[in-house]
Amino acid sequence: MKKDKKRDKKIHRIADEERYKEVKEMTTEEWNAKLEEKNKAKTGKMKDKKRMGKVLGKVIHGTTPEERFKEIHGITIEEWNAKLEVKFKDKTGMTPDEWYVKQVKTTTPFDIINERYGTVTEDDIKLVKDLQFFGLKDGVINILLDYVAIFSSIGMVHPLVREMGENWHKENILTVEKAINFVREEHKKYTE
Numbered sequence: 001m002k003k004d005k006k007r008d009k010k011i012h013r014i015a016d017e018e019r020y021k022e023v024k025e026m027t028t029e030e031w032n033a034k035l036e037e038k039n040k041a042k043t044g045k046m047k048d049k050k051r052m053g054k055v056l057g058k059v060i061h062g063t064t065p066e067e068r069f070k071e072i073h074g075i076t077i078e079e080w081n082a083k084l085e086v087k088f089k090d091k092t093g094m095t096p097d098e099w100y101v102k103q104v105k106t107t108t109p110f111d112i113i114n115e116r117y118g119t120v121t122e123d124d125i126k127l128v129k130d131l132q133f134f135g136l137k138d139g140v141i142n143i144l145l146d147y148v149a150i151f152s153s154i155g156m157v158h159p160l161v162r163e164m165g166e167n168w169h170k171e172n173i174l175t176v177e178k179a180i181n182f183v184r185e186e187h188k189k190y191t192e
Contacts, residue, residue, distance in 0.1 A: 101176055104142040112142050116149045117156065127158045131165040135174060143179040144168065151190075 062068035069077050088096055109128045110120050117124075131141045144165055148156050168174075173182050 097180075101139075101180070104139045104146075104176055107138075107142055109138055109141045109145060112145045113156075116145070123158055127161060130162055134165050134169040136165055136169060137174065137176075139176040140168065140174060140179045141165070143176065143183060147183050147186075151187075 060068050060071050062071045066077055069080070073080060075083075085096060088099075092099055094102070109131075110124070113120050113124050113128075128141060131144070132138075136144070144161065145156070148161055148164070152160075168179070168182070171182070173179050
């Protein structure tokens, strides 16, 4: 038994020494190529690592995010987004906006809450009923809940969401299209 363990240790040591010699004699390019080949065999795709390899060895000179993006990818952000939109339309048969409108119109607010937070509480049910009482339709409530979930760093605070719903009603934001436009305008103000 002890002899087997000693023999196994010796075999592992020899194998480790051989790997060390092999690695020590490799150039960085050879090592990266070997790793890439090894990873390709595991996952079958290396697009992201190849792309990052190109970016990592490059000095980016752009002063704005748009300039840096174009330097890295060779196209503008608008062109990139247009390509993504075409891919999405080919895959689903509709634009991302059409898809989102369909989603918010066919999903209940309780499904949105459950998807975002994992459970629907009694307070959540009361919140949705209050928002419906203000005159907001389920699609508009869904957009409000998405907006809060995406842009609120403190999570869904019921009194705040209730107040926002009341303000949306006062501002006459009662359709899905108006709600989407309102959220886009708010986001544009925030990013400027």
